[in-house]
Amino acid sequence: MRITQYLTSKLKNFSNLPKEYIERSKKQVYWKTPREINYLPRTVERKRFRYTTNRSWTGQFRQQNMPATMRKKVFVEPVEDWSFFRGDRIEVLVGKDKGKQGLITQVIPERNWVIVEGINWHYRRVGADKEFPGITIKSEAPLHVTKDIRLADPSDLQGTEFEWRFTEEGEKVRVSLRSGRIIPIPETNNQTHDYKTPNAYIEREKDTPAAVVSEITFQPKLSTFEMDIMEEMDIKEERTPAKSYWY
Amino acid sequence: MSTRWYPIYQRGNPQLRVFLPNFWMKLVRPTEDQPANVVTFAVSTEMTKHDVKNYLEKIYKVPVVDVRTRIALGETNRDLTYGYVTKKDDVKLAYVTMPKTEAFTFPDLFASKGEKQEKDEKSMDESKEGFRRFLDRNKKRPGTPGWFSI
Amino acid sequence: MSSTLIKCFNLAKTVGTVTFKSLLTTSQNQLPAWRPAVVGGVLKCGLHTTQCARQERKEPLMEFFDNPKHWSENEVKVGRAWKLDELRIKSNKDLHQLWYILLKERNMLYTMEHECNDKMEIFPNPERIDKVKISMENLETVVRERNKAYHLLETGETGERPQKLVHNAFGLRCTYRSCEHVLPPFMNTKWIKSRHLGFGGRAVHKFLLQYREKLYNAKRKAKNRSRNEVMMILRRNPNFDLELLKRKFPDVEIDKLRHSDKARGHFVPKVDG
Numbered sequence: 001m002r003i004t005q006y007l008t009s010k011l012k013n014f015s016n017l018p019k020e021y022i023e024r025s026k027k028q029v030y031w032k033t034p035r036e037i038n039y040l041p042r043t044v045e046r047k048r049f050r051y052t053t054n055r056s057w058t059g060q061f062r063q064q065n066m067p068a069t070m071r072k073k074v075f076v077e078p079v080e081d082w083s084f085f086r087g088d089r090i091e092v093l094v095g096k097d098k099g100k101q102g103l104i105t106q107v108i109p110e111r112n113w114v115i116v117e118g119i120n121w122h123y124r125r126v127g128a129d130k131e132f133p134g135i136t137i138k139s140e141a142p143l144h145v146t147k148d149i150r151l152a153d154p155s156d157l158q159g160t161e162f163e164w165r166f167t168e169e170g171e172k173v174r175v176s177l178r179s180g181r182i183i184p185i186p187e188t189n190n191q192t193h194d195y196k197t198p199n200a201y202i203e204r205e206k207d208t209p210a211a212v213v214s215e216i217t218f219q220p221k222l223s224t225f226e227m228d229i230m231e232e233m234d235i236k237e238e239r240t241p242a243k244s245y246w247y
Numbered sequence: 248m249s250t251r252w253y254p255i256y257q258r259g260n261p262q263l264r265v266f267l268p269n270f271w272m273k274l275v276r277p278t279e280d281q282p283a284n285v286v287t288f289a290v291s292t293e294m295t296k297h298d299v300k301n302y303l304e305k306i307y308k309v310p311v312v313d314v315r316t317r318i319a320l321g322e323t324n325r326d327l328t329y330g331y332v333t334k335k336d337d338v339k340l341a342y343v344t345m346p347k348t349e350a351f352t353f354p355d356l357f358a359s360k361g362e363k364q365e366k367d368e369k370s371m372d373e374s375k376e377g378f379r380r381f382l383d384r385n386k387k388r389p390g391t392p393g394w395f396s397i
Numbered sequence: 398m399s400s401t402l403i404k405c406f407n408l409a410k411t412v413g414t415v416t417f418k419s420l421l422t423t424s425q426n427q428l429p430a431w432r433p434a435v436v437g438g439v440l441k442c443g444l445h446t447t448q449c450a451r452q453e454r455k456e457p458l459m460e461f462f463d464n465p466k467h468w469s470e471n472e473v474k475v476g477r478a479w480k481l482d483e484l485r486i487k488s489n490k491d492l493h494q495l496w497y498i499l500l501k502e503r504n505m506l507y508t509m510e511h512e513c514n515d516k517m518e519i520f521p522n523p524e525r526i527d528k529v530k531i532s533m534e535n536l537e538t539v540v541r542e543r544n545k546a547y548h549l550l551e552t553g554e555t556g557e558r559p560q561k562l563v564h565n566a567f568g569l570r571c572t573y574r575s576c577e578h579v580l581p582p583f584m585n586t587k588w589i590k591s592r593h594l595g596f597g598g599r600a601v602h603k604f605l606l607q608y609r610e611k612l613y614n615a616k617r618k619a620k621n622r623s624r625n626e627v628m629m630i631l632r633r634n635p636n637f638d639l640e641l642l643k644r645k646f647p648d649v650e651i652d653k654l655r656h657s658d659k660a661r662g663h664f665v666p667k668v669d670g
Contacts, residue, residue: 018478018531021524031331044331057524068328075629077637078645132375194474205464206502207476217488222551224544228489229266242257246559246575247582252558255577267496267537273507274461276515286458289511306497309457351458356509357518359469 009082010172010185011107016192017057025057028067048073051110053142076112077146081164083174084114084145087188089152091159092119092143101152101159105140113142114149155181270294270302272341276353281342283350288341292318299341313344460501461508473521478531484539492536499536503529568596568605624649631660 015022028046033039050071054060084090088104102116120141128134143149153160153176160178167173167182174183187197195201203209221228230237254263270291277287290299296314303309321335345351385391467473484492506526513520548556559575578585627642627649643651654660 016477017524018527020531021527024527025523030326030329031333034334044329067326075626075633077630077634078641080641080644127371127375132378135371135374201476204475213479213483214486216486217491218486219488222547224547225489225492225540226264226266226544229493230264232490232493235264237261239259239261241254241260242579244255244257245578245581247578247588255579257579266493267540268500269533271500271507272461272504273511274458275508275511306501307457307460351456354459354462354465356462356468356512357516360518 009109010189011082011085011109012189012192014086014107014192015055015057016194022057026061028065030067050074051108053106053108053113053115056110074111076110079112079146081172082107082109083162083164084149084151085185085189086191087186088183089154089157090114090116090149091152092116092149093159094148095120095143101157108142111142112145114145115140115142116149119143151176151183153179153181154183155179268302270298272299272302274353275340282344283352284345284347286343286345286351288343290316290339290341292337292339294339294341296341299343303343309343310346310349311343312346315342315344316340461505463505463509467521471519471521473525475522475525475528478528479535481535481538484536485542487539489540489543492540496533496536499529499533503533564596566596566601567608568601569608620648624654627651628654628657628660631655632662635662635664 026049030044030046032043032045033041035041046065046067048070049056049061049065051074052061052064054064084104084107086104086107089101090104091101092098097119100119102119104114105117106115108114117140120143121138122141123136123138125134125136150159151162151174152158155176156179158178160176162174162176162183164172165175174185175181176183190197223231254260270293272288272290272294275287275289277285281287288299294302294316296316299314299316300311303311316339318337318339321337323332323334325332381393384396462468463473479495484495487495503526506529510520510523510526545555545557548554560572561575562570563573565571578588580588582588623646627646630642631637631654639651639655642649
């Protein structure tokens with residue numbers, strides 16, 4: 001999914017991490033020119049990453065994208081509007097769980113993937129050695145949004161095709177093509193790693209209380225920031241700067 | 248004008264005042280033994296001794312007697328995969344002397360962290376142990392499933 | 398409190414911003430314990446006072462470290478960064494205080510990160526550094542905005558460092574950012590001598606030719622890449638929505654590509670009618 005699409009889509013950032021951090025943690029710079037006046041800013045860094053179910057700020061992602069590992073390019077089909085959100089009830093169209101329904105727990109837009117609760121289990125064995133067969137860990141494998149799933153109509157809980165349409169208020173909604181009912185975007189979509197609803201957020205010790213944040217203390221005044229602070233701190237400055245020329 | 252612009256010096260100009268300093272400073276663990284009243288800082292390379300002194304005195308209210316600085320050369324090493332020679336940024340180290348009455352020892356931040364990690368490793372060992380016990384129990388009746396006996 | 402929250406939300410809706418983080422969660426903010434005279438400010442949070450005061454008396458250098466109860470933790474949760482709109486409604490004094498709070502927080506995070514790296518430990522929640530950085534950038538933007546407004550009102554100029562688009566010695570367009578000088582330009586012979594704003598000659602001509610070729614090649618390669626991408630998508634999904642593809646890749650002739658060999662998968666093509 002491209003960046004413009006990501007910005008216009010209704011998908012929320014579950015990790016609640018700043019963009020800058022996500023970019024920074026992903027970065028693999030092998031070499032860069034010194035940041036001096038006599039150098040042009042040039043970097044040699046990894047451009048292509050393999051996105052998987054491991055999110056890009058985790059150690060596992062780094063493990064999968066170690067330097068000198070080049071994996072075959074994955075062609076991700078463009079999607080018009082991202083239409084599958086956390087908490088959506090979907091029907092599986094392929095695989096061993098064909099026909100089953102489940103709720104989306106995780107969305108991976110880099111690969112057009114969703115992970116559905118209890119659907120498409122796969123098993124892997126870890127920690128095996130000569131004496132010990134290992135422990136089996138099961139986890140859900142991702143499903144492709146364009147091929148593997150379709151939304152369930154909330155009115156009759158049957159799978160359905162849908163379309164993005166506008167309501168009279170100008171809001172963009174998903175409409176079931178079979179029954180014509182609006183498929184609302186679930187509240188779960190707004191949840192983040194840090195809180196379920198904004199109201200349920202627990203304030204930490206270093207947080208500014210919401211009331212303080214929304215308080216208006218700005219008074220328009222004919223002075224620059226520096227002048228205002230100097231007045232505040234009782235710094236008197238009588239001298240005037242000598243004339244200088246900008247060119 | 249950006250708050251970062253440094254005006255040129257002309258005699259008789261108003262005093263230069265920095266309202267929003269952008270200097271960073273970090274307290275680092277000293278590599279050598281040093282007196283209790285000396286603290287090592289890594290600071291922005293642009294900072295002077297006076298900057299360091301003012302920064303600590305005004306912002307952190309730390310009494311400062313003397314500041315000595317040096318610029319430590321950043322490490323160079325060769326990238327193992329691609330062979331590029333890379334160099335880390337130079338960093339300015341400031342050795343700040345406080346009055347004799349003050350003392351600072353760098354705290355041990357991870358004293359209680361070791362116990363937590365041990366716990367995680369335990370669960371794997373436990374399941375290994377459980378499997379071994381299961382095999383021992385079933386030595387004389389191979390092929391019996393785990394649920395068979397009590 | 399809840400009414401202000403609701404207001405906040407309604408505002409966000411009307412503005413149509415994509416709010417990745419909650420509006421009411423808040424950012425790192427400690428009391429500026431280093432200057433008790435200014436503490437009465439708005440950014441005060443009562444819970445925190447005592448602790449900071451205690452720290453100040455005993456060990457001012459401990460402000461370079463996180464709260465000792467976070468030392469052994471693997472996750473330290475904090476709110477989000479300050480937004481531009483939240484900073485715009487704050488007075489200069491508040492912004493000034495907040496700057497030092499953020500500065501100290503950043504120093505603390507740098508110290509902790511350095512120590513964690515040294516001891517091969519995991520630094521919990523490294524995004525805190527980015528959050529502080531974003532807050533500081535936003536704060537500076539707001540200060541700059543205010544100063545700009547003052548200068549525009551008073552002098553009719555922005556008061557920013559003047560810059561203009563010029564051709565450099567290689568004949569490339571670049572921004573020339575002016576510098577402050579004591580002498581006026583016509584008296585400053587040294588400066589006049591140092592400026593080679595004109596360009597020309599065979600070498601520059603040749604350079605420009607090759608430079609443009611390089612730019613053209615970059616463009617051409619980008620086009621080829623998107624063409625290839627379209628073909629690969631079509632090969633993998635023969636029934637893909639062509640209209641959508643045309644919208645996503647406007648510079649690719651999709652109708653032409655559709656029948657190319659590369660765009661065909663390993664299957665028997667369907668013959669129309």
